[in-house]
Amino acid sequence: MNASTYHPSPGSIASTISANAARLSEALNTHMRNSFQPESRKTLRKFHPAEVSGLTGISMSNLRTRHQEGDFPEVETDARGRRLYTAEEIDTIRKVMARTGRNGEAYLPGRRDGDGLQVISVVNFKGGSSKTTSAIHLAQRYALRGYRVLALDMDPQASLTTMFGYRPEIEFSETGTIYDALRYEDPVPLSQVIRKTYFHNLDLAPAGLILSEYETETAYALQHRVDPPFTQRLAIALEEVEKNYDLVLIDCPPQLGFTTMTALLASTGLLITVVPSMLDVASMAQFLEMAGETVRVLEESTGPTDWKFLKFLIARYEPTDVPQSQMAGFLRSILLDQVLNTPMLKSTAISDAGMTQQTIYELDPTQVIRKTLDRILESVNGVADEFEKVIQEAWGRRTD
Numbered sequence: 001m002n003a004s005t006y007h008p009s010p011g012s013i014a015s016t017i018s019a020n021a022a023r024l025s026e027a028l029n030t031h032m033r034n035s036f037q038p039e040s041r042k043t044l045r046k047f048h049p050a051e052v053s054g055l056t057g058i059s060m061s062n063l064r065t066r067h068q069e070g071d072f073p074e075v076e077t078d079a080r081g082r083r084l085y086t087a088e089e090i091d092t093i094r095k096v097m098a099r100t101g102r103n104g105e106a107y108l109p110g111r112r113d114g115d116g117l118q119v120i121s122v123v124n125f126k127g128g129s130s131k132t133t134s135a136i137h138l139a140q141r142y143a144l145r146g147y148r149v150l151a152l153d154m155d156p157q158a159s160l161t162t163m164f165g166y167r168p169e170i171e172f173s174e175t176g177t178i179y180d181a182l183r184y185e186d187p188v189p190l191s192q193v194i195r196k197t198y199f200h201n202l203d204l205a206p207a208g209l210i211l212s213e214y215e216t217e218t219a220y221a222l223q224h225r226v227d228p229p230f231t232q233r234l235a236i237a238l239e240e241v242e243k244n245y246d247l248v249l250i251d252c253p254p255q256l257g258f259t260t261m262t263a264l265l266a267s268t269g270l271l272i273t274v275v276p277s278m279l280d281v282a283s284m285a286q287f288l289e290m291a292g293e294t295v296r297v298l299e300e301s302t303g304p305t306d307w308k309f310l311k312f313l314i315a316r317y318e319p320t321d322v323p324q325s326q327m328a329g330f331l332r333s334i335l336l337d338q339v340l341n342t343p344m345l346k347s348t349a350i351s352d353a354g355m356t357q358q359t360i361y362e363l364d365p366t367q368v369i370r371k372t373l374d375r376i377l378e379s380v381n382g383v384a385d386e387f388e389k390v391i392q393e394a395w396g397r398r399t400d
Contacts, residue, residue: 041165041198042164042165042198042357042362043198044086044087044198044199044200044362045362045363045364046076046084046085046086047084047085047086047087047090048082048083048084048085048365049063049064049082049083049085051085052085052090052093054381055090055144055145056090056093056094056097056107056146057106057107058093058097058101063093066093066096067083071096071100072092072093072096073089073092073093075089086200087143087144087199087200087201088200090144090200091146091200091201094107094108094146095107095108107146108146109145109146109147109388109392110146110147110148110246110247111246111395112395115246115395116268116395117238117242117245117246117247117248117268118246118247118248118268118269118308118391118394118395119238119247119248119250119266119267119268119269120247120248120249120250120267120268120269120270120271120391121250121252121260121263121264121267121269121270121271122134122135122138122249122250122251122252122271122273123252123260123263123264123270123271123272123273123287124254124272124273124274124283124284124287125254125255125256125283125284125286125287125290126254126280126283126284126287128275128316129254129273129274129275129280129315129316130273130275130315130316130344131251131252131254131273132155132159132160132163132251133315133344133350133354134271134273134313134315134344134383135151135160135249135250135251136151136160136163136251136359137359137360137361137380137383137384138249138271138383138384138387139151139202139247139249140199140202140359140361140362141361141380141381141384142246142247142249142384142388143199143200143201143202144199144201144361145384145388146201147201147246147247148201148244148245148246148247149201149202149203149245149246149247149248149249150194150202150203150204150205150241150244150245150247150248150249151164151197151202151203151204151205151249151251152178152204152205152248152249152250152251152263153177153178153204153205153206153207153250153251154178154207154211154250154251154252154253154259154260154262154263155207155211155251155252155253155254155259156207156208156209156210156211156212156253156259157207157209157253158172158177158206158207158208158209158211159251160204160207160251161177161204161206161207161208162357163354163357163358163359164197164198164204164206164357165198165357166206168206168207168208168209169208169209171206171208172206172207172208172210173208173209173210174210175210176193176206176208177193177205177206177207177208177210177211178190178193178205178206178207178211179207179208179210179211179213179214180192180193181193181205181237182214182233182234182237182262183213183214183217184217184218184220184221184226187233187237189237189240190205190237190238190240190241191240191241193205193206194241203244203245211259214258214259214262215257215258215259218230218258218262219258230258230261230262231261231262231265231298231301231302232265232302233262234262234263234265234266235265235266238266247391250263250266250267252264256287256290256291256294261294261295261298264291264295264305265295265298265302265305267307268306268307268308268394269307269308269309269310269311269390269391269394270307270309270310270311271311271312271313271387272284272287272288272310272311272312272313273312273313273315273344274312274313274314274315274331275314275315275316275317276314276317276324276325276327276328276331277323277324277327278327281327281330281331308394309390309393309394310338311338311339311340311387311390312331312335312338312339312340313339313340313343313344313383313387314328314331314339314340314343314344315343315344316344316345316346317343317344317345317346318345318346319345328343340383340386340387341386342379342382342383342385342386343379343383344379344380344383345375345376345379347360347372347375347376347379348372349363349368349372349373349375349376350376352368360373360376360377360380
């Protein structure tokens, strides 16, 4: 039977799968409409003074004084008279401090003259390793810290894109994704793909299922020696927008194919997430072996890979789980200082926020149990702050 003329009968498994997909899609549409009403798109909440102090390093007393002296713009206040800040207003305050504060350059942590764009791939060979969760929380944290960030979704499953409030299977079914800039036939400039998000200083290059076409097309392109090869395509695309960003954070697919290798070879550093269990560590070991061998072969034709750093993040960590603690210790004994000291804890706060495509930075603190939120914020902020030092050191800056 010709596959192109085949149509599943009403009672076939194929029909059941398609019907389930349609029902799920409609249910998700309803869920997201209910979550984000009355806005058609997600919006970002405002931040309390203590949060602004933590993000900028400005003391609470100095924040109040500067407002009283008129140095900072007036902002909204709540019913109790407490100031509430948008992300844009936090950025304005940071720039005022950069001009007028002591050690002003500390308030602008991004690139300076001579600093290269930091392109960081967040990778793992196994699904469920908090890869997307880590990527989006780092991207948002760094945007709030004053970096200009591009979140780049290289996973056809498009979980990162979904977290920004999009429905990729509907909105990006044919066009509008990073695939448009990477494809071999009539690629578009990356700037035409990038979208502003509801997060100040944070843009998105979306993904969608069509990105899976890149794997097949790359195999064909290699056979026919189509230039530029996959090893250079993302790096070349990024050159067009390079001046607009300090950091690019790439969420890679959970397998070592051409899409992942395209991201790795455009990167200046890697962050590998790993859940501290025997199966996950064994899977990661396989990933590292295959990645190392693949990169070694590619370097013979493309030259050395210019990675500034390689770090491992222990994710979904439960400190009270004895086997996990033992495995975390095992990883540190083998990989030493390549493992970040701060783990990303497993938390119901992250899981609950994910139900409405939110992160812990988007949650209203008054709607969450304070102790639960403080615990996970300490973990996620700790990871971000430690990894930020790695980024700063890659720019040649001292962080002690």
